[in-house]
Amino acid sequence: MTAEHRIRFLLNGQSRETAAASTTLLDFIRETERLTGTKEGCAEGDCGACTVVVTRVVNGEPVLEAVNACITLMGQVDGRAVTTVEGLLGPGRAAHPVQRLLAETDGTQCGFCTPGFVMSLHAFAQSGEAVTVENVHEALAGNLCRCTGYRPIVDTALGLAGPAREDATASPLGGLADSDVNVPGWHAPRTLADLLQLRAERPAAVLVAGATDLGLGPSRDRAPIVDAIDVTRVPELNDITETSTAIEIGAAVTYARALPHLDRLYPTLGTYLRRLGSRQIRNSGTIGGNLGTASPIGDSAPFLLALDAEIELASRAGSRHVAIADFFTGYRKTALKPDDVITTIRLPKLVDGDLFRCDKVSKRYDQDISNVAGTFRLRIEDGRVVEARLAYGGMAATPKRAMAAEACLVGGPFDAAAVDAAVAALPGDLAPIDDMRSTAAYRMAVAGNLLRRFLIAGPAPAGLEAMP
Numbered sequence: 001m002t003a004e005h006r007i008r009f010l011l012n013g014q015s016r017e018t019a020a021a022s023t024t025l026l027d028f029i030r031e032t033e034r035l036t037g038t039k040e041g042c043a044e045g046d047c048g049a050c051t052v053v054v055t056r057v058v059n060g061e062p063v064l065e066a067v068n069a070c071i072t073l074m075g076q077v078d079g080r081a082v083t084t085v086e087g088l089l090g091p092g093r094a095a096h097p098v099q100r101l102l103a104e105t106d107g108t109q110c111g112f113c114t115p116g117f118v119m120s121l122h123a124f125a126q127s128g129e130a131v132t133v134e135n136v137h138e139a140l141a142g143n144l145c146r147c148t149g150y151r152p153i154v155d156t157a158l159g160l161a162g163p164a165r166e167d168a169t170a171s172p173l174g175g176l177a178d179s180d181v182n183v184p185g186w187h188a189p190r191t192l193a194d195l196l197q198l199r200a201e202r203p204a205a206v207l208v209a210g211a212t213d214l215g216l217g218p219s220r221d222r223a224p225i226v227d228a229i230d231v232t233r234v235p236e237l238n239d240i241t242e243t244s245t246a247i248e249i250g251a252a253v254t255y256a257r258a259l260p261h262l263d264r265l266y267p268t269l270g271t272y273l274r275r276l277g278s279r280q281i282r283n284s285g286t287i288g289g290n291l292g293t294a295s296p297i298g299d300s301a302p303f304l305l306a307l308d309a310e311i312e313l314a315s316r317a318g319s320r321h322v323a324i325a326d327f328f329t330g331y332r333k334t335a336l337k338p339d340d341v342i343t344t345i346r347l348p349k350l351v352d353g354d355l356f357r358c359d360k361v362s363k364r365y366d367q368d369i370s371n372v373a374g375t376f377r378l379r380i381e382d383g384r385v386v387e388a389r390l391a392y393g394g395m396a397a398t399p400k401r402a403m404a405a406e407a408c409l410v411g412g413p414f415d416a417a418a419v420d421a422a423v424a425a426l427p428g429d430l431a432p433i434d435d436m437r438s439t440a441a442y443r444m445a446v447a448g449n450l451l452r453r454f455l456i457a458g459p460a461p462a463g464l465e466a467m468p
């Protein structure tokens with residue numbers, strides 16, 4: 001791992017090399033390549049103006065995903081193909097079918113957001129997903145338009161029904177493969193042993209997974225990452241394995257990959273996770289990265305706490321398992337030692353009769369950080385609650401279980417009287433603050449109301465699934 005090995009990738013079908021690993025993909029596209037069709041709006045992953053499509057080969061098949069170029073770092077595109085809006089044009093700069101349809105449907109006015117929408121729609125069209133209103137809304141929730149209004153844009157997407165999944169940009173990557181990138185300031189080990197070795201040797205280096213948090217440094221704050229260790233190329237961190245009692249998810253598995261599994265195993269969790277960031281964010285972001293931020297409003301912690309998940313941490317000294325309840329040790333503090341890496345997250349499966357529900361309240365339904373998030377799990381035997389887990393985000397300095405409230409539920413039936421007692425106990429368990437998102441009083445009211453909704457709506461109320 002000593003020889004320099006530059007980042008190699010395809011840009012609109014042309015091969016490129018760079019050593020500028022922590023430059024943002026957007027800066028590379030616009031400033032180095034002068035491909036200015038891709039726009040910069042917010043520079044923090046929120047508006048989708050910078051959306052491009054990144055293609056990688058998975059099991060021999062190309063997988064196209066929309067990502068935000070503003071918070072994607074060049075090191076992350078090694079061995080991948082990047083397509084910008086310019087790369088969609090056909091011979092003689094003929095418009096791509098998505099562009100034609102968007103124009104015919106009057107889906108563009110000033111046009112600033114349009115390249116981003118085109119790229120999101122292109123990825124959607126190539127994904128093979130059913131063209132339903134719900135899927136279209138999900139695919140476009142990370143793209144903001146200030147002047148056209150969304151109806152014509154959604155109409156464009158609905159018009160994509162049934163197009164052949166043809167596209168030259170989706171062709172195999174022409175022999176390009178993940179290389180053992182090793183350039184100043186960026187290391188991308190290919191084995192767990194190398195990752196742990198690097199972690200031990202470079203205690204000041206930053207572990208990078210999807211960079212949906214870390215990318216804000218180079219992008220919004222113009223603060224480059226000086227020394228990075230990319231954890232995403234290590235096979236063990238990319239595994240998803242399932243037994244009869246649990247699912248283990250590698251720390252570098254993206255939300256997009258984990259979502260179908262979690263959706264199948266835990267009622268309401270799919271709906272909840274589809275509100276974590278946007279599709280662009282979920283195509284890059286990981287649960288490992290969410291835990292790594294140690295944010296009290298990270299959306300993974302409440303469901304992991306309610307499920308009694310275990311985190312596997314590894315260092316050169318070996319690996320150990322930490323209960324998620326012991327992982328958060330204080331505001332933005334975790335049980336991670338300086339040479340630790342999160343390798344997997346183990347989530348026990350529900351058993352027959354378990355009641356489970358995740359909820360999130362945020363100012364905007366899609367792509368917004370939680371004001372309050374709650375996940376609740378009850379184990380019921382012979383009509384009585386024998387185990388209760390009530391886990392909240394946004395209600396204390398760390399994600400937290402409400403243990404006094406849990407005790408109010410255990411031993412009797414899950415009914416209105418028990419919930420009233422649990423809601424009354426919440427202020428003893430939780431200490432929310434006033435901040436720009438909410439007042440403490442509002443948060444406490446919401447925390448109680450989510451518990452009441454759990455009782456009224458039940459674990460998987462189809463009618464309420466899509467309710468903001």
Ligand SMILES: Cc1cc2nc3c(=O)[nH]c(=O)nc-3n(C[C@H](O)[C@H](O)[C@H](O)COP(=O)(O)OP(=O)(O)OC[C@H]3O[C@@H](n4cnc5c(N)ncnc54)[C@H](O)[C@@H]3O)c2cc1C
Pocket residue numbers: 044045046071206207208209210211212213214215231251252275276277278281284285286287288289290291292293297298299300336340341342343367368369370
């Ligand atoms: C527009 C936008 C919307 C967002 N919306 C939400 C939201 O709704 N809910 C929410 O919870 N979050 C949200 N986020 C935050 C972010 O997407 C998540 O926290 C995400 O899970 C971070 O994962 P990542 O892989 O991108 O982490 P990175 O940015 O790569 O890393 C984040 C932190 O984790 C550390 N880390 C990464 N991998 C490991 C590892 N294996 N071991 C140890 N440490 C590690 C890094 O060193 C870093 O400190 C949003 C972000 C953006 C930009």
Ligand code: FES
Pocket residue numbers: 039040041042043044045046047048049050051068069070071
């Ligand atoms: S510029 Fe807004 S998401 Fe990238």
Ligand code: FES
Pocket residue numbers: 107108109110111112113114144145146147148
């Ligand atoms: S067309 Fe102007 S911002 Fe969308």
